[in-house]
Amino acid sequence: MPFKEVLGQVVESVRGGIGAILVDDEGEAVDVFTRGDGYEIRLAGAHHSIIIALLEEAMINLESRDSFQGLSVKSEQITYTMLPVQAGLFVVLLQDHTGIPSQGMKVLKDAVRDIAALI
Numbered sequence: 001m002p003f004k005e006v007l008g009q010v011v012e013s014v015r016g017g018i019g020a021i022l023v024d025d026e027g028e029a030v031d032v033f034t035r036g037d038g039y040e041i042r043l044a045g046a047h048h049s050i051i052i053a054l055l056e057e058a059m060i061n062l063e064s065r066d067s068f069q070g071l072s073v074k075s076e077q078i079t080y081t082m083l084p085v086q087a088g089l090f091v092v093l094l095q096d097h098t099g100i101p102s103q104g105m106k107v108l109k110d111a112v113r114d115i116a117a118l119i
Contacts, residue, residue: 006114007033007091014107016099018078022115025088044080044092070108072101083108085115 003022011017011033019034021042029042070083079095081104091111093104 003031003115003118004033006111006118007031010091010093010107010111011035014093014095014099014104016079016096018094018096020091020093020108020111022085022089022091025090030089040078040094044094070105072105074099074101079104081105081108083112085112086119089119091115 007020007022010020018036018040019032019038021032021034021044022030024030032038032042034040070081072079072081074080077097079097079099079101080092081095081101082090082092083105084090091108093108095101095104
């Protein structure tokens with residue numbers, strides 16, 4: 001099963017799914033599935049590395065030994081959920097305003113196992 005198929009299953013199985021993208025730690029797209037034109041999902045993928053760097057810096061400042069497990073951010077219109085697949089590789093999900101962050105997180109956790117199996 002190619003990455004795009006896994007990403008498509010993620011988007012289709014969550015409420016308000018817009019798109020999902022597999023990106024490296026520099027924000028470069030490895031693969032993408034979207035119901036739209038792809039601009040917003042690629043933009044989210046490009047900016048995830050900035051968010052993760054800030055989180056890692058915050059955890060270092062708190063002297064935390066926990067590694068990044070995942071993040072969900074809900075704005076007025078979009079819910080962004082991201083999880084690491086392996087070092088330097090992340091999956092990001094976008095849901096519209098009807099999206100449920102916990103559902104997105106659960107579905108992405110399952111997808112991470114499928115993506116990792118393809119690598």
